[in-house]
Amino acid sequence: MLRVAGAILAVAFYIYCIIDVLRTRSGETRALPRWVWLILVILVPIIGGLLWLLLGKVWNSPGSNRRRRRGPVAPDDDPAFLKKIGDDAWSQRMKQRRGKGEATS
DSSP states (O other): OHHHHHHHHHHHHHHHHHHHHHHSOGGGBSSSOHHHHHHHHHHSHHHHHHHIIIIIBOOOOTTSOSSOOSSOSSGGGOHHHHHHHHHHHHHHHHHHHHHHHHHHO
16 A cells, blocks of 8 residues: 555656646756756656756745736736826816806806
8 A cells, every 4th residue: 555655646746847847937947948857857757856846946935926916916006096096086076176167157
């Protein structure tokens, strides 16, 4: 039973390393180009995967987020959205003032 569990873990590690190399951007590898790492991981399953994780993969610091969003997270963080709201409110106030001025004249 222990051999089966070990084999399953080895296959899972092998698949994880292949997927990890494929998902890594070309400029985010160390020592070798990404395609060389992929060939190494495929041809030398366990050792290639360990080498990839230790020497090839660029590990981010704990505080950084690998998938940073390029834009604002919420509408109230978006300066363009806030400007539009302010412009809409100003426009609405001006329409109200013009409407009152015409009614009294």
